[in-house]
Amino acid sequence: MAPDLVSRTCLVLGLRLEGDGPLARRLAEATRAGDPVHLSAWDLRRAEGMQPVVDAPVLVCENPQVLEAVAERQVEGWVVVCTAGEPNLVVDEVLGLLAAAGGDLRYHGDFDWPGLALAERAAGRHGVRPWLMGVADYLAGVAVGGPQLVGTPVDPSWDPELGAAMRHHGHAVHEETVLPRLLDAMGHGR
Template identity: 40%
Template sequence: MTEAAETYERYRGPEFRRLMAAARRSLERSGGEIEGSIGLTNPTTAERDAVIGITGTYRSVDVRRITISLSVLEKSVRTVTGMSLRDVLERIGPELRFRACERTTLEQTRHKILAESERSPLHTGHPWYRQWLAVLASDGTITALINKKDTHVLRQAVRVLEFLHSRPSGSPPVMLPSLADTTTGDTKALNHGRGSLPTLVLRALAMARGIPLATGAESRRELWDAFDVIVDDLASRVLVLNLPATGRGLGQWLTDAARYGTPFQITLHQLITLPIAVNLPTVYVCENPAVLRRAAGELGASSPPLICAEGRPSTAFHRLARLIVDNGGLLRYHGDFDWPGIAMTNALRIRYGAEPWRMNSADYLNGVRTDTEHVPLSGQSQDTPWDPTLAETMAKERLAVYEEAVADTLLKDWTPSANRTTEEFG
């Protein structure tokens, strides 16, 4: 060890340890300025002797706290080592961190990142995007990204969101690896567990839908599905009954299943790899699989064509619905008489021109009378443009009526013995 090293190594000793730690804290607070004093409470004999050696002033053994001017300590350290107090502290390690400077730099970086994110076109027309940025700024997320030197992740998240919201309506679904590759250059960047990027994007998408970000693989898949992003083309499915179609493989299977009145689960993978054409003037849509199950069990092959949204339409559902509508077919939809069910009705009306079926105020009141559950209506109210009195009646009655409770009425419409045409069903 060199003589210079020996001179500053002495300050690692136990008699100097607390003194140098106090000096470090003082310099970090002041930005490196040698000012003020530091002190030791209940000093040991070795610590007291060290301070006496530095200052040349005797300190009594019964003194509970001794102080020393930083300028005096600086002068003593320079005399002993030929180096400044700051140099010695950094030789001992770790490097000094000047908190005020760090805070200033952090704040400047935060402002820069936010300003860059606010230049996105999404910032102007989408309140959820502004809310997302505000939450990231207030909950420490952006600070954490800065500290981890991961600020590029926020820029990537913005690119993903811009890509999803710039896609034309009716665009085909995109596979998650393809989305990741297009926006980040890494096909696995949006996989769950791959850093903070997937969570950042999903938080934004949940805000865009006005829902809390739920945990679990299924919830994540459903949220991606809502924006036509396919996480797993085998997991995305749609349940159908009596939906004959043309096309190799899948078209044949659907036609055979309809011949026997057998429900059939179509995967998104099948819809993509085995294209079909559906040539039907009218297809009924229900929200709950229990209704389709009853139709299969009680009507079998005589039931009209039926597809099921299963609570929340999947990407497979949307792809199939688009096939039907683009070929001239009409979707007639029935769902729950609750606010999420009404929201879904509106969404299908807007997206596919779907016609609400058995979804007027009289149908609702009939359901209220026959339903024994009496579940309170909750959530954000929705408009019902096809029958404005429906929303008013639901708000007045304050009861939800789930689809299963009115299944008898639905099946009665579908029964061939009713001698009704599709157009007569109201």
């Protein structure tokens, strides 16, 4: 039996499409209102051949709290796509469409081993650039007493010193704990 088309979704904010189809109109209205939208495989199938508008950088985040904070703060000039952890097929398709359209995709996630692995896969699959994910960013967020790193260590290709610093400190930095810094950087259009 084939999987359903409505249960897997991709949470987006500020995503717009070329044209005037039903999904393009729904996304345009949500963008004007500053509202997040869950896209399903159903939506993508009905809008086959859709072309995203890529006139703003795209933050690809791991945690829905990040997208929610961007919406609440009404940060303008960005599209946000949330993977909600490991990307499902809908998220993967949305990222593929944005990458194919030439979008400036910037990944920010957790400073833990699974988070680094997600960033590596996103970079390899869609050309997503890790953003605010270097050793200096980790050191600015790490706190003694934070969650312990668990799992298999990952040496990130974009910053060889990051993996060493994480092994040295032994603590994870979750994406939502560095929200003020992330939102400030987005507000300044970096």
